Amino acid sequence: MTAVSIIIPAHNASATVADTLATLRSEAEIIGEVILVDDSSTDNTAAVAADAASRLALPFRVIQSGCRDAGGSRNLALTEARFPWIYMIDADDLHLEGGLRTLLSKTRTKPGADMVVGAYRRRTDGRDRQFKTPAGYIAAGLANATAYLEGRIRSIAVGSALVSRRTVGDNRFPTGLAYDEDTLFWARVMSKASLAVVTQPIMIYFVSSGRSDDRFAIKPARRFLEWRLALRELADCGIPKSSLKAREGLVALKIARVHYARGDLETAAKFLAVAEAAPKVSADIWRCMRYRLKIAARRRFSAHRIQLQSA
Known part of the structure; x- marks a missing residue:
């Protein structure tokens, strides 16, 4: 049963995007679409991604963007997404097998949950860190948003969460910011969401400290x-x-x-x-x-x- 829209913003990601798509192959049965937002790339990101998606039999389409902003690119895809659930991952990160199924399964075992957060691992400058397991979350939306902003609960990596399209609604990432736009988006969405967590690792998040x-x-x-x-x-x-x-x-x-x-x-x-x-x-x-x-x-x-x- 197809249920999930995958959103991938990409700028000059031809060296990594095929690997990112390959990690989604095991979840193909529940993926309704993969939307790649090709944001001002000067390499062949879109062609590499389309070729990889074809080989992997993933339902794939490209949106062209000139905003040079990851949040803005995600916003374009959020407007176009067609399926009930949204999963976002960056074009240089890796999804872990079964993670998406685990997130989706939680929405069925906990009726009413419209956002599910899982664990993730940071790979900083090539070195793996320990898995970050979501902690401190409760079901109530506003309490989560408040605690999230105050740093009292574990942060979310884009790629470790599944959220319903209905809950996202008209909420969008702030654009033109140098940092923390993800936090502001998640806080706004969480303020109205009924949230659940899973302890299974969902993805690997690549970080360059410099x-x-x-x-x-x-x-x-x-x-x-x-x-x-x-x-x-x-x-x-x-x-x-x-x-x-x-x-x-x-x-x-x-x-x-x-x-x-x-x-x-x-x-x-x-x-x-x-x-x-x-x-x-x-x-x-x-x-x-x-x-x-x-x-x-x-x-x-x-x-x-x-x-x-x-x-």
């Missing part, structure tokens, strides 16, 4: 303000302002840590001040204190070195 950190290092103030405007739009879901402020603090702390690691102590201190002003759990209070001390120590060391050089 590319990930670069998102926070380029035009940090401007990008943070753009992201914060999108975050604050979640207030219309009924999410408390305190939870939105908590999310601001978590992201600001990430930015501060990246700039500290790269030696930009001034920018690190500015974002650390934002993080310190936000509501947070005790663990993040200690992280802020630790980075404040580390920044102060490095500043003293730099000043002392300058004095020695000028003596």
